[in-house]
Amino acid sequence: MRLERFSLRLADPLETANGPIEAREGFLVRVGGPGGDGGRAEDGDEDGNGDGPASGLGEATPLPGWTESLDDCRAALDGGNPDATTPAARHGVSLARADADARRAGERLCDRLAAEGPFDSDGVTDAVPVNATVGDGTSEETADAVRDAVDEGFDAVKVKVGAREAAADRERLRAARDAAPDAELRADANGAWDRETAEEMLDAAADLGFAYVEQPLSAENLSGLASLRGRGVGVGVDESLASHSAREVLAADAADVLVLKPMALGGPDRTLDAARAARDAGADAVVTTTIDGVVARLGALHVAAAVPDVRACGLATGSLLAEDLGPDPAPVRDGEMTVPEGPGLAGGALDSLY
Numbered sequence: 055m056r057l058e059r060f061s062l063r064l065a066d067p068l069e070t071a072n073g074p075i076e077a078r079e080g081f082l083v084r085v086g087g088p089g090g091d092g093g094r095a096e097d098g099d100e101d102g103n104g105d106g107p108a109s110g111l112g113e114a115t116p117l118p119g120w121t122e123s124l125d126d127c128r129a130a131l132d133g134g135n136p137d138a139t140t141p142a143a144r145h146g147v148s149l150a151r152a153d154a155d156a157r158r159a160g161e162r163l164c165d166r167l168a169a170e171g172p173f174d175s176d177g178v179t180d181a182v183p184v185n186a187t188v189g190d191g192t193s194e195e196t197a198d199a200v201r202d203a204v205d206e207g208f209d210a211v212k213v214k215v216g217a218r219e220a221a222a223d224r225e226r227l228r229a230a231r232d233a234a235p236d237a238e239l240r241a242d243a244n245g246a247w248d249r250e251t252a253e254e255m256l257d258a259a260a261d262l263g264f265a266y267v268e269q270p271l272s273a274e275n276l277s278g279l280a281s282l283r284g285r286g287v288g289v290g291v292d293e294s295l296a297s298h299s300a301r302e303v304l305a306a307d308a309a310d311v312l313v314l315k316p317m318a319l320g321g322p323d324r325t326l327d328a329a330r331a332a333r334d335a336g337a338d339a340v341v342t343t344t345i346d347g348v349v350a351r352l353g354a355l356h357v358a359a360a361v362p363d364v365r366a367c368g369l370a371t372g373s374l375l376a377e378d379l380g381p382d383p384a385p386v387r388d389g390e391m392t393v394p395e396g397p398g399l400a401g402g403a404l405d406s407l408y
């Protein structure tokens with residue numbers, strides 16, 4: 055396995071209830087070599103044959119609060135076989151191995167994931183609908199950003215809330231709806247509210263026809279989240295899935311929508327298992343990034359493509375970065391991202407990175 059440290063600045067900080075996200079740091083993970091074995095540690099080829107291009111590419115981009123720290127990620131990667139206690143490290147390795155497997159088989163990663171994954175159908179969605187992501191801002195800034203997103207062709211827009219007073223956020227939700235009368239709107243409070251504020255905000259979101267609100271209460275408060283359901287707007291969770299399994303969250307009836315981040319869940323395989331758990335429990339699944347580089351973004355796109363009936367996903371985050379690991383073979387067009395042709399993550403489109 056070969057690791058390359060990177061740091062990617064955001065074009066503008068993404069303002070959230072937990073403060074701004076300004077940069078994303080992590081490791082590009084390369085496994086295997088020419089004719090290599092995909093870097094499986096059990097085959098005694100941990101360093102991936104040194105010369106020549108790698109056979110698989112992954113990305114480990116920890117986000118403290120959601121995953122292990124950068125130092126713990128590095129240590130787990132150096133250990134060679136990270137487990138889900140260091141989800142970003144496990145993501146990097148499992149994505150790289152899955153990419154190598156798919157390339158060896160001559161198949162797109164999504165086809166491989168669908169064939170081997172937990173869903174009975176091995177059909178994939180070639181173009182995944184995605185939501186635009188609008189950070190905290192004034193009502194006017196929010197309305198402008200939502201209008202721009204609709205003009206660019208997005209049918210779904212997610213607005214970050216919880217960074218300001220409830221009354222101000224209510225105005226922002228209204229401004230978003232006025233700017234996009236026909237869009238599917240979502241809000242994301244990142245766990246910022248107490249029970250009373252959450253009830254009030256969910257009722258306002260329901261009146262405005264929002265589809266769901268992500269993490270209206272803190273991650274640990276599964277019973278509180280459960281009690282917020284049924285108010286005319288869905289309850290989504292993502293922070294809760296960093297500390298509880300999908301099955302625990304679903305058993306607590308805590309969510310209508312599981313918002314699944316492969317980086318925080320430990321990789322593509324674990325994300326598909328969580329999506330299957332959601333479907334078995336009658337909940338929906340949405341796949342999103344943690345604002346990742348192009349390798350993890352593509353990985354998440356392939357995962358989303360392998361989830362039957364996936365709703366619009368939070369994968370349109372490439373444009374939030376000022377710089378990236380390489381060219382983007384799956385730009386957003388008309389509110390969708392199309393899975394790249396060719397084997398693995400992107401056929402030959404990422405050749406310069408291997």
Ligand SMILES: O=C(O)CCC(=O)c1ccccc1C(=O)O
Pocket residue numbers: 075117185186187212242244292342343344345367368369371
């Ligand atoms: O879901 C999206 O639209 C984009 C991703 C996103 O919002 C996000 C990005 C980094 C960390 C946390 C979150 C989040 O969903 O809370």
Ligand SMILES: [Mg+2]
Pocket residue numbers: 242244268269292293313
């Ligand atoms: Mg969220």
